[in-house]
Amino acid sequence: MASRVFRDVQALNPEVKIIAGSFKTNASSDPVAADNTGKGWSVARTATGTWTVTLEDTYIELISGQCSLAHNAAGDHKLQWGAIDVASAKTLVIRNITGTSAADLAVNANNRVHFALFLRNTDVT
Numbered sequence: 001m002a003s004r005v006f007r008d009v010q011a012l013n014p015e016v017k018i019i020a021g022s023f024k025t026n027a028s029s030d031p032v033a034a035d036n037t038g039k040g041w042s043v044a045r046t047a048t049g050t051w052t053v054t055l056e057d058t059y060i061e062l063i064s065g066q067c068s069l070a071h072n073a074a075g076d077h078k079l080q081w082g083a084i085d086v087a088s089a090k091t092l093v094i095r096n097i098t099g100t101s102a103a104d105l106a107v108n109a110n111n112r113v114h115f116a117l118f119l120r121n122t123d124v125t
Contacts, residue, residue: 049096
């Protein structure tokens with residue numbers, strides 16, 4: 001437990017929900033659920049350097065999202081969002097876009113993808 005008092009987050013949009021977490025990457029198999037941080041989602045490797053995050057619930061829309069990679073390897077690794085469908089499929093795709101070869105797209109198993117999603121949970125504006 002934190003050693004200080006935290007206040008509620010306020011937003012102009014009604015019913016903003018925040019889903020955040022991280023998972024260890026592995027270029028050859030699914031991330032291990034026991035290594036995931038955060039709640040309300042799961043993740044599976046869907047291709048080399050590509051992971052699909054599946055939310056437990058549907059939302060009206062994604063207001064904003066960010067993802068980053070904490071890695072131990074030399075060089076820059078860049079992530080980007082792929083297909084996003086939070087309203088019906090409840091999925092967001094995260095892709096490593098560092099390069100085009102399998103070696104570029106493979107990410108060390110000691111690395112972690114971190115993400116934060118700001119979702120709208122009502123159609124009332």
